[in-house]
Amino acid sequence: MGDFERPITFNRVNSLDNWLIYPCHQRSVQEGVEIMAAKKKEEIDEEELKVDDVPLDEEEDTVVVEVPEDEPTLDDLPGVGPATAEKLREAGFDDMLAIAVMSPSALADAAELGEAVSAKIIAGAKKLANIGGFLSGNALLEKRSEVLKLTSGSVAVDELFGGGFETQAICEVYGEFGSGKTQIGHQLAVNATMPISEGGLGGEVFYIDTEDTFRPERISQMARGNGLDPEMVLERIHVARAYNSAHQMLLVDEIKRMAKNIEVKMVIVDSLTSHFRAEFLGRGKLAERQQKLNKHLKELKQLADVSNALVLVTNQVHSKPDAMWGDPTKPIGGHIVGHASTFRLYLRKSKGGRRIGRLVDSPNLPEGEAVFMVTGEGIRD
Ligand code: GTP
Ligand code: MG
Numbered sequence: 001m002g003d004f005e006r007p008i009t010f011n012r013v014n015s016l017d018n019w020l021i022y023p024c025h026q027r028s029v030q031e032g033v034e035i036m037a038a039k040k041k042e043e044i045d046e047e048e049l050k051v052d053d054v055p056l057d058e059e060e061d062t063v064v065v066e067v068p069e070d071e072p073t074l075d076d077l078p079g080v081g082p083a084t085a086e087k088l089r090e091a092g093f094d095d096m097l098a099i100a101v102m103s104p105s106a107l108a109d110a111a112e113l114g115e116a117v118s119a120k121i122i123a124g125a126k127k128l129a130n131i132g133g134f135l136s137g138n139a140l141l142e143k144r145s146e147v148l149k150l151t152s153g154s155v156a157v158d159e160l161f162g163g164g165f166e167t168q169a170i171c172e173v174y175g176e177f178g179s180g181k182t183q184i185g186h187q188l189a190v191n192a193t194m195p196i197s198e199g200g201l202g203g204e205v206f207y208i209d210t211e212d213t214f215r216p217e218r219i220s221q222m223a224r225g226n227g228l229d230p231e232m233v234l235e236r237i238h239v240a241r242a243y244n245s246a247h248q249m250l251l252v253d254e255i256k257r258m259a260k261n262i263e264v265k266m267v268i269v270d271s272l273t274s275h276f277r278a279e280f281l282g283r284g285k286l287a288e289r290q291q292k293l294n295k296h297l298k299e300l301k302q303l304a305d306v307s308n309a310l311v312l313v314t315n316q317v318h319s320k321p322d323a324m325w326g327d328p329t330k331p332i333g334g335h336i337v338g339h340a341s342t343f344r345l346y347l348r349k350s351k352g353g354r355r356i357g358r359l360v361d362s363p364n365l366p367e368g369e370a371v372f373m374v375t376g377e378g379i380r381d
Pocket of ligand 2: 183
Protein backbone atom coordinates (compact mmCIF):
# COMPACT_ATOMS: atom_id res chain seq x y z
CA MET A 1 0.00 0.00 0.00
CA GLY A 2 1.80 3.08 -1.24
CA ASP A 3 5.22 3.58 0.23
CA PHE A 4 4.13 2.52 3.67
CA GLU A 5 5.91 -0.55 4.73
CA ARG A 6 3.86 -2.93 6.81
CA PRO A 7 5.76 -2.82 10.07
CA ILE A 8 4.79 -6.07 11.69
CA THR A 9 2.42 -8.99 11.51
CA PHE A 10 0.55 -10.35 14.47
CA ASN A 11 1.77 -13.89 14.29
CA ARG A 12 0.69 -14.41 17.85
CA VAL A 13 -2.68 -12.87 17.57
CA ASN A 14 -3.77 -13.24 21.14
CA SER A 15 -0.68 -11.55 22.44
CA LEU A 16 -1.09 -7.83 22.79
CA ASP A 17 2.50 -7.43 23.81
CA ASN A 18 3.41 -5.51 20.71
CA TRP A 19 4.34 -1.96 19.86
CA LEU A 20 1.59 -1.49 17.38
CA ILE A 21 -1.35 -1.92 19.69
CA TYR A 22 -0.53 -2.04 23.33
CA PRO A 23 -2.16 -1.59 26.70
CA CYS A 24 -1.70 2.11 27.01
CA HIS A 25 -0.58 2.29 30.61
CA GLN A 26 2.53 0.32 29.80
CA ARG A 27 3.91 2.47 27.02
CA SER A 28 3.43 5.93 25.71
CA VAL A 29 2.93 6.55 22.02
CA GLN A 30 6.46 7.93 21.75
CA GLU A 31 7.85 4.84 23.37
CA GLY A 32 5.89 2.86 20.83
CA VAL A 33 7.79 4.57 18.06
CA GLU A 34 11.10 3.69 19.65
CA ILE A 35 9.98 0.13 20.13
CA MET A 36 9.01 0.04 16.46
CA ALA A 37 12.58 0.87 15.49
CA ALA A 38 13.91 -1.85 17.77
CA LYS A 39 11.34 -4.35 16.48
CA LYS A 40 12.41 -3.70 12.91
CA LYS A 41 15.85 -4.95 13.81
CA GLU A 42 14.36 -8.07 15.29
CA GLU A 43 12.19 -8.78 12.31
CA ILE A 44 14.39 -11.53 10.95
CA ASP A 45 14.16 -13.35 14.26
CA GLU A 46 10.42 -12.81 14.20
CA GLU A 47 10.25 -14.45 10.76
CA GLU A 48 11.96 -17.50 12.13
CA LEU A 49 9.67 -17.52 15.11
CA LYS A 50 6.65 -17.62 12.88
CA VAL A 51 7.61 -21.05 11.54
CA ASP A 52 7.40 -22.74 14.93
CA ASP A 53 4.69 -20.54 16.20
CA VAL A 54 1.52 -22.16 14.93
CA PRO A 55 -0.56 -22.67 18.04
CA LEU A 56 -3.50 -20.58 16.89
CA ASP A 57 -5.25 -23.19 14.79
CA GLU A 58 -4.87 -25.67 17.59
CA GLU A 59 -6.55 -23.36 20.04
CA GLU A 60 -9.83 -23.36 18.23
CA ASP A 61 -11.88 -22.92 21.35
CA THR A 62 -10.40 -19.46 21.79
CA VAL A 63 -11.59 -18.36 18.35
CA VAL A 64 -14.41 -15.92 18.82
CA VAL A 65 -15.35 -14.88 15.31
CA GLU A 66 -14.34 -15.61 11.75
CA VAL A 67 -13.54 -12.88 9.27
CA PRO A 68 -13.41 -14.13 5.68
CA GLU A 69 -9.89 -13.58 4.40
CA ASP A 70 -9.82 -15.04 0.89
CA GLU A 71 -11.50 -12.26 -1.01
CA PRO A 72 -10.81 -12.16 -4.75
CA THR A 73 -8.23 -9.62 -5.83
CA LEU A 74 -7.93 -7.48 -8.93
CA ASP A 75 -5.65 -10.02 -10.53
CA ASP A 76 -8.53 -12.50 -10.53
CA LEU A 77 -10.47 -10.30 -12.94
CA PRO A 78 -10.65 -11.45 -16.57
CA GLY A 79 -8.29 -9.52 -18.84
CA VAL A 80 -6.48 -7.81 -15.98
CA GLY A 81 -2.73 -8.25 -16.04
CA PRO A 82 -0.26 -6.72 -13.62
CA ALA A 83 -0.13 -3.39 -15.51
CA THR A 84 -3.89 -2.90 -15.56
CA ALA A 85 -4.19 -4.02 -11.94
CA GLU A 86 -1.61 -1.37 -11.05
CA LYS A 87 -3.55 1.30 -12.95
CA LEU A 88 -6.73 0.32 -11.14
CA ARG A 89 -5.00 0.39 -7.76
CA GLU A 90 -3.44 3.75 -8.48
CA ALA A 91 -6.87 5.11 -9.27
CA GLY A 92 -8.06 3.82 -5.91
CA PHE A 93 -9.98 0.77 -7.13
CA ASP A 94 -8.67 -2.02 -4.99
CA ASP A 95 -12.04 -3.40 -4.12
CA MET A 96 -14.37 -5.51 -6.32
CA LEU A 97 -17.53 -3.78 -5.24
CA ALA A 98 -16.08 -0.34 -5.99
CA ILE A 99 -15.43 -1.48 -9.56
CA ALA A 100 -18.70 -3.39 -9.93
CA VAL A 101 -20.80 -0.31 -9.30
CA MET A 102 -18.96 1.91 -11.84
CA SER A 103 -20.09 2.70 -15.38
CA PRO A 104 -17.63 1.77 -18.15
CA SER A 105 -17.02 5.38 -19.11
CA ALA A 106 -16.41 6.53 -15.53
CA LEU A 107 -14.00 3.69 -14.87
CA ALA A 108 -12.24 4.34 -18.19
CA ASP A 109 -11.75 7.98 -17.20
CA ALA A 110 -10.66 7.32 -13.65
CA ALA A 111 -8.19 4.54 -14.41
CA GLU A 112 -7.10 5.69 -17.87
CA LEU A 113 -8.31 2.55 -19.60
CA GLY A 114 -10.23 1.93 -22.80
CA GLU A 115 -14.01 1.76 -22.46
CA ALA A 116 -14.26 -1.74 -23.87
CA VAL A 117 -11.67 -2.99 -21.39
CA SER A 118 -13.46 -1.19 -18.58
CA ALA A 119 -16.77 -2.80 -19.50
CA LYS A 120 -15.16 -6.23 -19.42
CA ILE A 121 -13.53 -5.52 -16.04
CA ILE A 122 -16.80 -4.29 -14.59
CA ALA A 123 -18.63 -7.40 -15.82
CA GLY A 124 -15.97 -9.54 -14.15
CA ALA A 125 -16.11 -7.54 -10.92
CA LYS A 126 -19.89 -7.97 -10.77
CA LYS A 127 -19.42 -11.73 -10.76
CA LEU A 128 -16.67 -11.69 -8.15
CA ALA A 129 -17.92 -8.95 -5.86
CA ASN A 130 -19.68 -9.95 -2.73
CA ILE A 131 -22.83 -7.96 -3.35
CA GLY A 132 -24.39 -9.36 -0.18
CA GLY A 133 -27.31 -11.65 0.36
CA PHE A 134 -30.83 -11.25 1.66
CA LEU A 135 -31.76 -12.16 5.19
CA SER A 136 -35.24 -13.00 6.36
CA GLY A 137 -36.88 -10.48 8.66
CA ASN A 138 -36.64 -13.01 11.47
CA ALA A 139 -32.93 -13.63 10.96
CA LEU A 140 -32.39 -9.91 10.97
CA LEU A 141 -34.41 -9.52 14.14
CA GLU A 142 -32.33 -12.21 15.79
CA LYS A 143 -29.11 -10.42 14.82
CA ARG A 144 -30.54 -7.15 16.08
CA SER A 145 -31.45 -8.78 19.39
CA GLU A 146 -27.73 -9.12 20.08
CA VAL A 147 -27.23 -5.36 19.86
CA LEU A 148 -25.75 -3.90 23.04
CA LYS A 149 -26.13 -0.32 24.22
CA LEU A 150 -23.24 1.57 25.70
CA THR A 151 -23.82 4.31 28.22
CA SER A 152 -22.16 7.69 27.66
CA GLY A 153 -22.26 8.81 31.28
CA SER A 154 -24.95 11.37 30.48
CA VAL A 155 -28.59 10.36 30.86
CA ALA A 156 -29.65 12.96 28.30
CA VAL A 157 -27.23 11.68 25.66
CA ASP A 158 -28.21 8.06 26.36
CA GLU A 159 -31.86 8.96 25.92
CA LEU A 160 -31.08 10.72 22.67
CA PHE A 161 -29.60 7.43 21.47
CA GLY A 162 -32.57 5.39 22.64
CA GLY A 163 -30.71 3.97 25.63
CA GLY A 164 -27.08 4.25 24.59
CA PHE A 165 -24.61 3.89 21.71
CA GLU A 166 -25.48 0.74 19.74
CA THR A 167 -23.14 -2.01 18.67
CA GLN A 168 -23.20 -3.34 15.07
CA ALA A 169 -23.07 0.29 14.03
CA ILE A 170 -20.75 3.11 13.08
CA CYS A 171 -21.35 6.28 15.04
CA GLU A 172 -19.81 9.44 13.67
CA VAL A 173 -19.20 12.28 16.11
CA TYR A 174 -18.49 15.53 14.31
CA GLY A 175 -18.05 19.13 15.32
CA GLU A 176 -15.55 21.96 15.43
CA PHE A 177 -12.30 21.92 17.42
CA GLY A 178 -12.77 21.65 21.15
CA SER A 179 -16.40 20.57 20.81
CA GLY A 180 -15.71 17.39 22.78
CA LYS A 181 -15.23 14.66 20.16
CA THR A 182 -12.05 13.30 21.72
CA GLN A 183 -13.57 13.54 25.20
CA ILE A 184 -16.53 11.41 24.06
CA GLY A 185 -14.06 8.93 22.55
CA HIS A 186 -12.15 8.67 25.84
CA GLN A 187 -15.33 8.36 27.90
CA LEU A 188 -16.87 5.66 25.73
CA ALA A 189 -13.58 3.77 25.75
CA VAL A 190 -13.68 3.74 29.56
CA ASN A 191 -17.35 2.82 29.71
CA ALA A 192 -17.00 0.03 27.15
CA THR A 193 -14.69 -1.84 29.53
CA MET A 194 -17.47 -2.02 32.13
CA PRO A 195 -19.70 -5.10 32.34
CA ILE A 196 -22.80 -5.21 30.13
CA SER A 197 -24.99 -5.19 33.26
CA GLU A 198 -23.58 -1.76 34.13
CA GLY A 199 -24.10 -0.21 30.71
CA GLY A 200 -20.72 -1.26 29.31
CA LEU A 201 -19.82 -3.68 26.54
CA GLY A 202 -17.64 -5.96 28.66
CA GLY A 203 -14.84 -6.18 26.13
CA GLU A 204 -11.63 -4.80 24.73
CA VAL A 205 -11.34 -1.35 23.18
CA PHE A 206 -9.11 -0.44 20.24
CA TYR A 207 -8.25 3.21 19.79
CA ILE A 208 -6.73 4.40 16.52
CA ASP A 209 -5.22 7.78 17.27
CA THR A 210 -4.37 9.88 14.22
CA GLU A 211 -3.80 13.24 15.90
CA ASP A 212 -1.79 12.18 18.94
CA THR A 213 -4.51 13.31 21.29
CA PHE A 214 -5.03 10.08 23.21
CA ARG A 215 -4.18 10.65 26.88
CA PRO A 216 -3.95 7.71 29.29
CA GLU A 217 -4.01 10.20 32.19
CA ARG A 218 -7.44 11.34 31.07
CA ILE A 219 -8.58 7.72 30.88
CA SER A 220 -7.40 7.24 34.49
CA GLN A 221 -9.33 10.33 35.61
CA MET A 222 -12.50 9.14 33.91
CA ALA A 223 -12.07 5.61 35.26
CA ARG A 224 -11.80 6.98 38.80
CA GLY A 225 -14.85 9.13 38.03
CA ASN A 226 -16.76 5.89 37.38
CA GLY A 227 -15.37 4.23 40.50
CA LEU A 228 -13.24 1.89 38.39
CA ASP A 229 -9.65 0.82 38.85
CA PRO A 230 -7.65 2.89 36.30
CA GLU A 231 -5.07 0.13 35.86
CA MET A 232 -7.75 -2.39 34.94
CA VAL A 233 -9.37 0.01 32.50
CA LEU A 234 -6.10 0.97 30.81
CA GLU A 235 -5.23 -2.70 30.47
CA ARG A 236 -8.25 -3.15 28.22
CA ILE A 237 -7.77 -0.11 26.01
CA HIS A 238 -5.29 -0.72 23.21
CA VAL A 239 -3.96 2.29 21.39
CA ALA A 240 -2.14 2.66 18.11
CA ARG A 241 -0.94 5.85 16.57
CA ALA A 242 -1.73 5.93 12.82
CA TYR A 243 0.97 7.73 10.89
CA ASN A 244 -0.88 8.12 7.60
CA SER A 245 -4.10 7.02 5.96
CA ALA A 246 -2.61 3.78 4.62
CA HIS A 247 -1.38 2.90 8.10
CA GLN A 248 -4.78 3.77 9.52
CA MET A 249 -6.40 1.28 7.14
CA LEU A 250 -3.82 -1.40 7.93
CA LEU A 251 -4.56 -1.04 11.62
CA VAL A 252 -8.16 -2.00 10.95
CA ASP A 253 -6.90 -5.17 9.25
CA GLU A 254 -4.87 -5.89 12.36
CA ILE A 255 -7.88 -5.44 14.60
CA LYS A 256 -9.90 -7.75 12.36
CA ARG A 257 -7.25 -10.38 12.69
CA MET A 258 -7.14 -9.98 16.45
CA ALA A 259 -10.93 -10.09 16.68
CA LYS A 260 -10.72 -13.80 16.04
CA ASN A 261 -9.23 -14.31 19.48
CA ILE A 262 -10.15 -11.25 21.45
CA GLU A 263 -13.55 -9.83 22.35
CA VAL A 264 -13.24 -6.60 20.38
CA LYS A 265 -16.22 -4.62 21.53
CA MET A 266 -15.30 -1.11 20.52
CA VAL A 267 -13.14 0.57 17.92
CA ILE A 268 -12.47 4.30 17.99
CA VAL A 269 -10.93 6.18 15.09
CA ASP A 270 -10.02 9.70 16.23
CA SER A 271 -9.98 11.31 13.74
CA LEU A 272 -11.37 9.37 10.80
CA THR A 273 -10.65 12.01 8.20
CA SER A 274 -7.60 14.08 9.22
CA HIS A 275 -5.00 12.01 7.33
CA PHE A 276 -7.22 11.60 4.28
CA ARG A 277 -7.87 15.30 4.22
CA ALA A 278 -4.18 16.18 4.47
CA GLU A 279 -2.98 13.62 1.94
CA PHE A 280 -5.54 13.93 -0.82
CA LEU A 281 -5.57 17.61 -1.51
CA GLY A 282 -7.52 19.31 -4.24
CA ARG A 283 -10.30 18.35 -6.62
CA GLY A 284 -8.10 16.03 -8.64
CA LYS A 285 -7.59 13.78 -5.61
CA LEU A 286 -11.13 13.91 -4.34
CA ALA A 287 -12.39 10.77 -6.08
CA GLU A 288 -9.44 8.78 -4.83
CA ARG A 289 -9.86 10.09 -1.31
CA GLN A 290 -13.54 9.22 -1.26
CA GLN A 291 -12.88 5.74 -2.60
CA LYS A 292 -10.30 5.06 0.10
CA LEU A 293 -12.52 6.45 2.82
CA ASN A 294 -15.36 4.31 1.54
CA LYS A 295 -13.25 1.19 1.71
CA HIS A 296 -12.02 2.09 5.20
CA LEU A 297 -15.55 2.60 6.46
CA LYS A 298 -16.75 -0.62 4.86
CA GLU A 299 -14.08 -2.55 6.73
CA LEU A 300 -15.00 -0.83 9.96
CA LYS A 301 -18.66 -1.68 9.43
CA GLN A 302 -17.79 -5.29 8.76
CA LEU A 303 -15.85 -5.36 12.01
CA ALA A 304 -18.81 -3.84 13.86
CA ASP A 305 -21.16 -6.46 12.42
CA VAL A 306 -18.97 -9.51 12.84
CA SER A 307 -17.79 -8.67 16.37
CA ASN A 308 -21.05 -7.09 17.56
CA ALA A 309 -18.92 -4.04 18.31
CA LEU A 310 -19.44 -0.30 18.35
CA VAL A 311 -17.30 1.73 15.95
CA LEU A 312 -16.95 5.39 16.90
CA VAL A 313 -15.32 7.73 14.42
CA THR A 314 -14.70 11.44 14.89
CA ASN A 315 -14.78 13.98 12.14
CA GLN A 316 -14.04 17.66 11.83
CA VAL A 317 -16.22 20.16 10.06
CA HIS A 318 -15.42 22.60 7.35
CA SER A 319 -17.18 25.81 6.65
CA LYS A 320 -19.33 26.14 3.56
CA PRO A 321 -19.69 29.89 3.19
CA ASP A 322 -21.84 29.44 0.09
CA ALA A 323 -24.55 27.61 2.05
CA MET A 324 -27.75 29.55 1.46
CA TRP A 325 -29.55 28.43 4.57
CA GLY A 326 -29.06 26.34 7.67
CA ASP A 327 -25.79 25.70 9.46
CA PRO A 328 -22.83 26.54 7.21
CA THR A 329 -20.57 23.95 8.88
CA LYS A 330 -20.48 20.53 7.24
CA PRO A 331 -18.66 17.35 8.22
CA ILE A 332 -15.68 16.29 6.10
CA GLY A 333 -16.08 13.39 3.74
CA GLY A 334 -19.49 14.34 2.49
CA HIS A 335 -21.93 11.64 1.45
CA ILE A 336 -19.46 8.80 1.77
CA VAL A 337 -19.03 9.29 5.51
CA GLY A 338 -22.65 10.30 5.97
CA HIS A 339 -24.03 7.19 4.34
CA ALA A 340 -21.60 4.82 6.00
CA SER A 341 -22.42 6.06 9.50
CA THR A 342 -25.44 4.54 11.20
CA PHE A 343 -25.65 7.39 13.67
CA ARG A 344 -24.28 10.92 13.39
CA LEU A 345 -23.85 13.13 16.42
CA TYR A 346 -23.16 16.80 15.80
CA LEU A 347 -21.49 18.57 18.74
CA ARG A 348 -21.61 22.28 19.44
CA LYS A 349 -20.11 24.33 22.24
CA SER A 350 -22.59 26.27 24.31
CA LYS A 351 -22.55 28.70 27.23
CA GLY A 352 -21.00 27.79 30.58
CA GLY A 353 -18.93 24.91 29.21
CA ARG A 354 -22.05 23.07 28.13
CA ARG A 355 -22.11 21.03 24.93
CA ILE A 356 -25.06 20.37 22.72
CA GLY A 357 -25.21 17.07 20.90
CA ARG A 358 -27.62 16.74 18.02
CA LEU A 359 -28.56 13.34 16.63
CA VAL A 360 -28.56 14.04 12.92
CA ASP A 361 -29.07 10.74 11.19
CA SER A 362 -30.47 7.63 12.64
CA PRO A 363 -32.40 4.72 11.14
CA ASN A 364 -34.93 4.40 13.95
CA LEU A 365 -34.71 7.38 16.28
CA PRO A 366 -36.15 10.86 16.02
CA GLU A 367 -33.80 13.79 15.51
CA GLY A 368 -33.19 15.59 18.75
CA GLU A 369 -30.71 17.31 21.01
CA ALA A 370 -29.12 16.64 24.38
CA VAL A 371 -27.12 18.96 26.60
CA PHE A 372 -24.14 17.59 28.51
CA MET A 373 -20.98 18.74 30.29
CA VAL A 374 -17.35 17.71 30.05
CA THR A 375 -16.25 17.60 33.69
CA GLY A 376 -13.05 16.48 35.38
CA GLU A 377 -14.70 13.12 35.97
CA GLY A 378 -15.86 12.87 32.37
CA ILE A 379 -19.08 13.27 30.40
CA ARG A 380 -21.98 14.11 32.67
CA ASP A 381 -25.44 15.72 32.47
P1 GTP B 1 -10.44 18.71 17.95
O1 GTP B 1 -9.85 17.34 18.04
O2 GTP B 1 -9.43 19.78 18.11
O3 GTP B 1 -11.25 18.90 16.71
O4 GTP B 1 -11.43 18.91 19.17
P2 GTP B 1 -12.33 17.87 19.96
O5 GTP B 1 -13.73 18.01 19.52
O6 GTP B 1 -11.75 16.53 19.94
O7 GTP B 1 -12.26 18.46 21.42
P3 GTP B 1 -11.92 17.73 22.77
O8 GTP B 1 -12.76 16.53 22.94
O9 GTP B 1 -10.46 17.55 22.84
O10 GTP B 1 -12.43 18.77 23.80
C1 GTP B 1 -11.57 19.66 24.46
C2 GTP B 1 -12.37 20.31 25.52
O11 GTP B 1 -12.80 19.34 26.49
C3 GTP B 1 -11.55 21.31 26.29
O12 GTP B 1 -11.64 22.56 25.69
C4 GTP B 1 -12.22 21.28 27.64
O13 GTP B 1 -13.33 22.13 27.63
C5 GTP B 1 -12.74 19.88 27.77
N1 GTP B 1 -11.82 19.07 28.58
C6 GTP B 1 -10.80 18.32 28.14
N2 GTP B 1 -10.16 17.73 29.18
C7 GTP B 1 -10.80 18.13 30.28
C8 GTP B 1 -10.62 17.88 31.67
O14 GTP B 1 -9.73 17.16 32.07
N3 GTP B 1 -11.49 18.47 32.52
C9 GTP B 1 -12.49 19.25 32.08
N4 GTP B 1 -13.31 19.80 32.96
N5 GTP B 1 -12.68 19.52 30.78
C10 GTP B 1 -11.87 18.97 29.89
MG1 MG C 1 -10.01 15.71 19.11
